[in-house]
Amino acid sequence: MGITIQISQFLLSLSLLIILHELGHFIPAKLFKTRVEKFYLFFDIKFSLFKKKIGETVYGIGWLPLGGYVKISGMIDESMDTDAMAEEPKPWEFRSKPAWQRLIIMLGGVFVNFLLAYVIYVFLSFVYGDRFIDASTINDGYLIENPLLTDLGFKTGDNIIKVGDYDVENVSDIKGNFIGAKTVTFKRNGAEQTITLPEDFLGQLSSSKNRDLFEMRYPFIVAEVPDSSLNKSVNLKQGDVLTKIGNDTVKYFDQTESILKSYKGQQVEVEILREDKKLTESIKVSDEGKMEVVPFARIGSISMEKLGYYKMKTKEYTFGESFGAGYNKFTGQIGKYFGQLKEIGNVKTGAYKGVGGFYAILNVFPDFWSWQNFWSITAFLSIMLGVLNLLPIPALDGGHVMFLLYEMISGRKPSDKFMEYAQTVGFFILIGLVLFANGNDIFKAIFN
Numbered sequence: 001m002g003i004t005i006q007i008s009q010f011l012l013s014l015s016l017l018i019i020l021h022e023l024g025h026f027i028p029a030k031l032f033k034t035r036v037e038k039f040y041l042f043f044d045i046k047f048s049l050f051k052k053k054i055g056e057t058v059y060g061i062g063w064l065p066l067g068g069y070v071k072i073s074g075m076i077d078e079s080m081d082t083d084a085m086a087e088e089p090k091p092w093e094f095r096s097k098p099a100w101q102r103l104i105i106m107l108g109g110v111f112v113n114f115l116l117a118y119v120i121y122v123f124l125s126f127v128y129g130d131r132f133i134d135a136s137t138i139n140d141g142y143l144i145e146n147p148l149l150t151d152l153g154f155k156t157g158d159n160i161i162k163v164g165d166y167d168v169e170n171v172s173d174i175k176g177n178f179i180g181a182k183t184v185t186f187k188r189n190g191a192e193q194t195i196t197l198p199e200d201f202l203g204q205l206s207s208s209k210n211r212d213l214f215e216m217r218y219p220f221i222v223a224e225v226p227d228s229s230l231n232k233s234v235n236l237k238q239g240d241v242l243t244k245i246g247n248d249t250v251k252y253f254d255q256t257e258s259i260l261k262s263y264k265g266q267q268v269e270v271e272i273l274r275e276d277k278k279l280t281e282s283i284k285v286s287d288e289g290k291m292e293v294v295p296f297a298r299i300g301s302i303s304m305e306k307l308g309y310y311k312m313k314t315k316e317y318t319f320g321e322s323f324g325a326g327y328n329k330f331t332g333q334i335g336k337y338f339g340q341l342k343e344i345g346n347v348k349t350g351a352y353k354g355v356g357g358f359y360a361i362l363n364v365f366p367d368f369w370s371w372q373n374f375w376s377i378t379a380f381l382s383i384m385l386g387v388l389n390l391l392p393i394p395a396l397d398g399g400h401v402m403f404l405l406y407e408m409i410s411g412r413k414p415s416d417k418f419m420e421y422a423q424t425v426g427f428f429i430l431i432g433l434v435l436f437a438n439g440n441d442i443f444k445a446i447f448n
Contacts, residue, residue, distance in 0.1 A: 002367030009365040011065070013378045015041055017113070017385055018068035024112030025070050025105055032101045035092040038071035066434070072105070095416075099408045106400045113386030117333070120379035122326030128372050129316040130325070133171040133216075133301060135160075137311040141186075142174075142214040143254050148204055149213070152195050156254060158186040160214050162194075170313075174214050179351070180339045202343060203350010217252040219243075219307065221296045222272075229292035230284045236293060237274065241307065244271035253295060261289035333383050341387070357438030394426025 018041055029036050036057045044051070044062035051060030062068075074093020089096045094105070141157040144150060160174050161167065164181030168174055179202065185194045198204070205211055220242035225232055242250050246268045248259045263285040272279050283291060305312050317325050343351040361381070366373055390398040399422070407413045414422075 005369055006362055006365045006367050009369070009374055009377075010362045013365075013374065013381060014065065016378065017116075017382055018042070020112050020116055021109040021385060021389075022068050022070045024108035024110070025072070026108075028101075028105045028108045029070070029072055029094070032097055032105065033092060034094050034097060034101075034105065035073040036070055037073055038069070040070070041068045043067065043069070099404055099413075103401065103404045103408070106397050106404065109397055110386045110389050113382045113389070114330075114334075117379040117382040117386070118326055118330045120326075120375050120382070121329040122322050124372065124375055124379070125317045125325035125329070126319055126322035129314060131312055131314045134311045134313045135168045135171050135173065138171065140217060140251065141188075143217045143252075144214055145254075146208070146210045146212050148201070148208055148210075152197070154184075154186070154195065154214075155188065156217075158188050158214075160184060160186045161192070162186075171216070171310075176336065178213065179336070180343055199348050200350040203353045206350065206354035216304075217254060217309075218296075218299060218304070219309070220250060220253040220256050221299060222293055223296045224294040226292065226294065230286060231292060234281055234283050235279070236272070236281065236283075239274070240279075241273040242270060243273050243278070246270075256291075257289070260285055260291060264289045330379075330383075333380055334387070337380075337383055337387055353440065355437050355440055357434065357440065359438070360440075393429055394422035395430055396426065399426050 022039060022041075026036055026039055039057055039059045040048075040062050041060075042049075042062035043064040043066055044060055045064055047063065048060045049063050051058055053059075072094045074089060074095040094102060097105075138159060141159040144154045144156045144158060162183075162185035163174055163177045164183060166173060166177040166181075181197065183194050183196050185192060187193075205213075222236050222238055222240040222242070224238065225234070225236050242256065244250055245256065245259045246263060248255075248262075250256055250259065265287045266285050267282055268285060270281055270283050272281060286292060301312060304310060340351070343349045344355060364377055364381075389396050390401070392398045392402040394400075394403075403414050403419070403422070
């Protein structure tokens with residue numbers, strides 16, 4: 001069921017982004033009286049799942065969900081319709097329009113992507129506000145078990161206060177600002193320390209089986225006592241919070257392993273918290289140092305706040321204030337994404353190893369339905385699609401824009417033959433990037 005929900009969110013988000021991006025090209029093309037021959041969601045190589053001609057445009061759905069396109073008359077694009085380009089230019093063709101009109105048509109898709117992301121952030125701010133974990137209330141630091149981090153000197157209990165040049169006010173600031181960070185500053189036993197990350201840390205992390213960074217610490221909360229457990233007859237119920245084992249106080253799940261090992265093969269009293277009441281039970285510890293009880297892997301932030309592990313902060317916005325809040329989120333995400341591209345482009349960082357394809361994007365969506373999460377992810381993907389389309393690669397919008405700017409500055413228009421060659425080169429570059437990204441997904445699935 002979970003994977004079905006993920007796929008549904010992925011396809012809905014992808015379809016929405018493709019249609020609106022192509023609509024960004026379609027609308028200005030029609031405004032400038034340029035003929036649009038096709039408007040397609042997904043690619044229709046050989047055949048279409050659906051198509052219908054309305055006026056001069058064929059609207060359809062292809063079978064290959066790798067994107068979408070509008071075919072504009074008189075434009076050298078992925079269709080490579082060289083026969084049509086060999087004829088004399090017609091008044092309704094793209095190539096007959098002034099350079100400034102062609103520039104607006106080409107930038108239309110990216111403009112819609114950015115506008116969509118901004119509008120989503122505005123309404124997310126207005127409808128949901130901001131609710132986050134106040135990092136200043138994390139008193140016992142974070143769970144740090146990744147060998148990449150422990151080898152650098154980090155320990156569970158370190159309280160992260162700064163990542164790169166960014167102060168950590170919200171717990172999500174840690175991961176949100178990690179790409180591009182050179183240092184991490186933390187407090188340990190009241191003393192402030194800074195560790196410098198190796199230049200290729202992102203590459204090491206991408207290649208590692210364990211990609212956890214600084215994780216939240218959770219209490220030991222009983223999820224289930226299996227029938228095969230040696231403690232199946234003990235009065236333990238789902239939701240019980242383990243607070244003491246023998247004479248040892250237990251606040252976090254990560255403390256239990258070492259404590260239980262000291263009671264191997266013994267009977268020991270434990271203290272549990274059940275609906276605000278403290279109870280004492282006697283349990284058996286196996287010869288391997290296990291309670292044979294299944295704990296919850298994670299619990300909700302509301303429950304954690306109720307148990308006193310941290311405090312949440314909530315900020316609500318009026319409709320007017322949400323425009324400013326949405327703008328800050330929009331510009332912040334664009335800045336972070338450009339930062340990611342910068343790191344990926346620097347071979348020394350090894351960040352290119354973390355580049356993912358469609359499977360990686362699919363896994364960004366949670367396995368449960370949440371409109372807040374869905375729209376937040378869609379806004380980020382819209383920014384990603386807009387930025388990638390601006391890259392000066394022939395076959396992308398940015399490639400066409402690059403040649404149009406050259407034409408407007410120099411007064412010389414690149415020949416159709418040159419544009420055909422450039423489009424072909426750009427197509428192979430894109431195919432290479434797609435194969436590399438999705439190959440990374442396959443490699444990680446097999447070897448990690």
